[in-house]
Amino acid sequence: MRVVVTGGFGFLGQQVTDVLLARRTLCGAPVDRLLLADRNVPAATPVADHPLVDVVRGDLSERLDDVFRHPVDVVIHLASAVSAECESDFDLGMTANLDTTRALLDAARAQSAAGGPTPRVVFSSSVAVYGSDPAAPLPPVVDERTLPTPQSSYGTQKRVCEQLIAEYTRRGFVDGRVARLMTVAVRPGAPNAAASGFLSGIIREPLSGLPATCPVDPALRVALASPRRTVEGILRIAEAGRDNGPGSLEGRLPVNLPALTVTVADMLDALRRVAGDAVADLVTVAPDPAIEAIVGSWPASFDNARARALGLRPDDDFESVVRAYIQDHPDAVTVAVGKSGH
Template identity: 55%
Template sequence: MRIAITGGAGFLGTLLARHLLAGPVVLDDTPPADVDELIIADLAEPAPRLADDPRVTALTGELDRTLDHLGDVDAIFHLAGVVSGAAEADFDLGMRTNLDGTRAVLEHARHQAGPPLLVFTSSLAVFGTDPAGPTHRTVDDDTLPRPQSSYGVQKFIGEQLVADYTRRGFVRGRSVRLMTVSVRPGPPNAAASGFLSGILREPLAGERAACPVPPDTPVALSSPRRTIEGIVRAAAVGAEAWGSRTAMNLPSITTSPREMVEALDGDAARLVDWTEDATVTAIVGSWPARFDTARATALGLRPNGSVDDLVQEYLADHTPDHAP
């Protein structure tokens, strides 16, 4: 079995790679099989533990160039892209990476000898509060996306391209909408939602963190483990169980920055500064926070139970013995 992960050197890409290499892997309801070669395509080199695995091939550089060396694969997990804040700050970068990059991956898949399975990671940012449209208290699998950021628009277009390439028989596509992943380890990134990891991660390390949105802003969160579980499950099920070619919302918990900080002990909670940033508030505040994920539930996927679950998972996975 030959599998590719674009963006495979990133945080989620690394977790996914480790999961696939631990095998065996099920694709499209076929018998489980071990991965013979895992191709990690990214601007950065993969983590040393991955790079040292003889089954791993690293293709490092711009996506359009690395695709020339990819060859035919059984499955592509397309995670590569620039995050929400970066796509909003640099329109051309977002379009080139999130839109043109997705189309390049689909075109590569289209010209294979047979249609590969393709899992595309979209985002809850495809939804937003349209000033002239209705306000949805709860988003379900059939809610019309109304993205209110360039990133959300780019992801929604990607979903539609995956659906059409699937309809045409060029790929066997599955698009999953990721919720905000928390807690991410490491330094902050350019995601508008990055603070939703920082207000837990930094205080747990005895460092100060800033929350740029009002304390009671509702947000939808999923832990790294549950996010990877959703991506892998999307690849494993057959076409009949998957159902519609439209994207599937992954499960999440609904909480707020105030509730997140309250999950910390008193000393850690006092390390959070409440300093509103209008740009971040406009982006994150437009995202829905309550989801009815019937399709994901039917596939056996479940959300985390509480913010405390997110914290305990982070602590368990990022002790010295479990460092990335």
């Protein structure tokens, strides 16, 4: 089968790619070709030279003819403008997130309408579809029946795309799936423009000996998932059956990926236990109302029964997330870290 990963050279795209190239199967069939579409393709990247991999570089909306030049069986749509840039540039977010996803859905629909396979489209949505509206606060525990009332442009765009995918699926144009990602931490690499970026930065930067700023009150509760668990969730939802029964999507679309609920203070305590006081003291708390407003509007506690029914589970605790980051990114960790903890 031919699999497309949009945002294929982004952080999650690379994680998904690595897993697919290691497994070589998806949805019970061999992965014959893996097309990575991204506007940014690193100059030197071994994966681009992999014999199974094709690369399409550029704005996705302008390159859909190339993406669908050969029949596509599965699209894992990770390409997205992130939350803070959507908030600062409304039109950019509407174009990158809403218009591009719709164009992708129309390209997939054109393939099935022309007699080709009906593409399975796996959309990476976000916890940001939920927002705590002062006049209609979220319930203390959120599940997929909770009415999303996004309080950010990014969350609105993700929610609208979820509904377009549901509709394209209802009409038989695509076989759509929606994985709502929790905040992914700890992300490696450079900071991005996500409002939630600090939730990786306050761990990642100190572990490389750099200072970091925590722009929220450490008492803030957040819903996190490690990169490993996030990729596992995306691929599980890609492979889930659509019919009723255990381990299926039971006809409904969005699945909230399992969330580990912690306070930011819990995260900093875990860093302190793993890496010591000198490293943890590199974090300075300096609340930024704009960041607090976005991240604080997201729910922190979930009933993950749907994800559990698919066999998905949250990370055990944040300390194990920090240790997994250190294990997966040894080159990015420049401070001395005890191997067995405190």
